[in-house]
Amino acid sequence: MLELKDICFERQGKKILDHINLVLEESKFYVITGPNGSGKSTLAKIIMGIEKPDTGKIIFNGEDITEKTIDERAKLGIGFAFQQPVQFKGITVYDLLKLATSKEISKHEACDILSKVGLCALEYVDREVNKSLSGGELKRIEIASVMARKPYLAIFDEPEAGIDLWSFQNLTEVFKEIQATSSKTTLVISHQERILNIADEIILMNSGTIQKIGQKEEVFDHIFKPKKCCKEVSTR
Amino acid sequence: MNKEDKELLSEIIEDDPTKADSYNIRKNGKGIDRKVNPNIDIVPKEENSGIDVYVKEDTLFGTVNIPVIITESGLKDVVYNDFHIGKNANIIIVAGCGITNNGHKDARHDGIHRFYLEEGARVKYIERHCGLGVGDGKKVLNPVTEIYMKKGSYMVMDTTQIKGVDDTNRVTKAALDSDATLVITEKILTSNDQVAKTEFEVELNGENASTHVTSRSVATDDSYQEFISNITGNTKCYAHVECDAIIKGNGKVKAIPEIYAKNIDANLIHEAAIGKIAGEQLMKLMSLGLSEKEAEEVIINGFLK
Numbered sequence: 001m002l003e004l005k006d007i008c009f010e011r012q013g014k015k016i017l018d019h020i021n022l023v024l025e026e027s028k029f030y031v032i033t034g035p036n037g038s039g040k041s042t043l044a045k046i047i048m049g050i051e052k053p054d055t056g057k058i059i060f061n062g063e064d065i066t067e068k069t070i071d072e073r074a075k076l077g078i079g080f081a082f083q084q085p086v087q088f089k090g091i092t093v094y095d096l097l098k099l100a101t102s103k104e105i106s107k108h109e110a111c112d113i114l115s116k117v118g119l120c121a122l123e124y125v126d127r128e129v130n131k132s133l134s135g136g137e138l139k140r141i142e143i144a145s146v147m148a149r150k151p152y153l154a155i156f157d158e159p160e161a162g163i164d165l166w167s168f169q170n171l172t173e174v175f176k177e178i179q180a181t182s183s184k185t186t187l188v189i190s191h192q193e194r195i196l197n198i199a200d201e202i203i204l205m206n207s208g209t210i211q212k213i214g215q216k217e218e219v220f221d222h223i224f225k226p227k228k229c230c231k232e233v234s235t236r
Numbered sequence: 237m238n239k240e241d242k243e244l245l246s247e248i249i250e251d252d253p254t255k256a257d258s259y260n261i262r263k264n265g266k267g268i269d270r271k272v273n274p275n276i277d278i279v280p281k282e283e284n285s286g287i288d289v290y291v292k293e294d295t296l297f298g299t300v301n302i303p304v305i306i307t308e309s310g311l312k313d314v315v316y317n318d319f320h321i322g323k324n325a326n327i328i329i330v331a332g333c334g335i336t337n338n339g340h341k342d343a344r345h346d347g348i349h350r351f352y353l354e355e356g357a358r359v360k361y362i363e364r365h366c367g368l369g370v371g372d373g374k375k376v377l378n379p380v381t382e383i384y385m386k387k388g389s390y391m392v393m394d395t396t397q398i399k400g401v402d403d404t405n406r407v408t409k410a411a412l413d414s415d416a417t418l419v420i421t422e423k424i425l426t427s428n429d430q431v432a433k434t435e436f437e438v439e440l441n442g443e444n445a446s447t448h449v450t451s452r453s454v455a456t457d458d459s460y461q462e463f464i465s466n467i468t469g470n471t472k473c474y475a476h477v478e479c480d481a482i483i484k485g486n487g488k489v490k491a492i493p494e495i496y497a498k499n500i501d502a503n504l505i506h507e508a509a510i511g512k513i514a515g516e517q518l519m520k521l522m523s524l525g526l527s528e529k530e531a532e533e534v535i536i537n538g539f540l541k
Contacts, residue, residue: 048523050519050523069522069528070519070522070523071522071523071525071526071527071528071531074522074523074524074525075525079523080523082516082519082520082523084516086514086516086517086519086520088517088535088538089452089480089538089539090452090537090538090539090540090541091534091535091538095534095538096524099521099524099525099526099534100524102524102525145524149524149525
């Protein structure tokens with residue numbers, strides 16, 4: 001359903017994405033992992049259209065979307081949860097969910113969406129999406145805004161970033177639920193083992209390239225197998 | 237009142253203003269309709285120069301609508317309205333001025349509103365201003381609000397000027413006795429080459445007096461806005477002033493904050509932020525399927541809500 005063909009992205013002389021080729025299949029739950037600076041977030045942003053690749057093509061459901069804007073891609077069915085949830089003065093959680101669903105949903109329906117991310121909905125629906133909410137609350141609202149759209153491809157950029165352990169535990173449940181019930185494709189960028197555990201496939205990135213794609217055991221074997229250089233150092 | 241008058245009125249007061257407990261409608265410098273009740277009296281001043289509104293003490297709840305409409309090009313209307321709010325009375329006052337100027341001459345309204353709140357009185361004051369009309373004569377509004385608050389009184393002042401006013405110079409002055417609280421929220425949107433200046437001067441004179449001033453403004457095209465606040469804490473008191481502005485195109489905003497603590501227990505805070513719409517905000521809304529233009533509108537409407 002999504003194909004990235006030979007994507008390159010370079011800034012200030014540094015190759016952030018180096019000839020990326022990737023195919024995502026329908027209904028699968030993918031997790032991209034890898035060290036900081038390996039290009040994970042950039043790759044996700046390139047799929048959403050937040051960043052434009054220098055070269056390469058993006059094919060979504062058979063259509064070339066490389067030149068399409070963020071909103072055009074959203075309308076085609078791509079959703080994106082930002083790593084740093086965006087705040088708005090004067091826009092309530094209810095307003096945001098109405099925008100996300102693109103219709104006049106009732107407060108009751110908005111509450112149902114919020115309940116799915118573990119928020120006691122009535123307390124939140126009329127709150128403004130601003131700094132009065134905690135990092136964990138903002139994060140869950142951000143995730144709810146993507147789930148509300150029911151996209152064909154939902155991308156979550158480091159859902160665990162900036163939230164406390166307790167909130168994260170609840171979030172893992174949310175992703176488990178998505179993995180078990182959603183017929184759509186999910187792509188999560190994460191370092192967390194709990195999220196890696198529920199992946200159908202893990203994509204391991206390093207230095208702007210994809211090192212390995214596979215199930216958890218295969219990828220972990222790849223990560224933890226002794227490196228040549230270590231051997232050389234230890235035998236000296 | 238003709239159909240146009242009613243339309244202009246609806247721009248400043250959503251519901252039919254004559255449905256309020258009491259009202260006074262002024263058109264082109266003269267009072268044209270008035271209603272009073274046993275608790276709220278409206279007495280015209282001499283020579284159509286304004287009204288005195290008297291709210292009896294212990295009035296449990298009431299509303300007063302005092303809209304002004306101007307449809308004559310070249311008219312300069314100056315009005316003095318005084319509000320005497322009795323002890324422990326609780327009242328909503330809705331005011332505002334709508335100008336339709338289809339001519340070449342300037343139309344101007346200077347409304348000087350003075351509020352005298354007795355002990356424990358509670359007032360919600362809503363003010364809406366707007367300008368309409370296709371003439372090249374300017375629509376000018378210069379509201380002055382003076383507020384005198386006795387012990388334990390409480391006032392919310394909510395002012396909005398969202399379209400069509402070419403030139404405005406707003407002055408708000410207040411003096412607060414002990415335990416009095418004043419909450420001011422002001423929203424201004426300017427476009428084309430409009431100019432809006434707004435000045436707040438609040439004296440916190442009594443112990444535990446407090447004020448919260450929030451200004452949200454959007455300056456688009458070639459418009460200019462100036463925000464001046466001057467808060468003085470003379471005793472143990474609290475003040476929070478917040479000035480937030482979005483600039484678009486060649487819009488310019490100047491914020492001049494002044495907070496002056498004259499007592500060791502005065503706690504005064506000022507926050508000001510001016511900038512264009514954040515790129516992430518646009519991107520977030522676009523990722524929900526809104527075009528860039530739609531996203532901008534949602535952000536500005538929310539900001540001025």
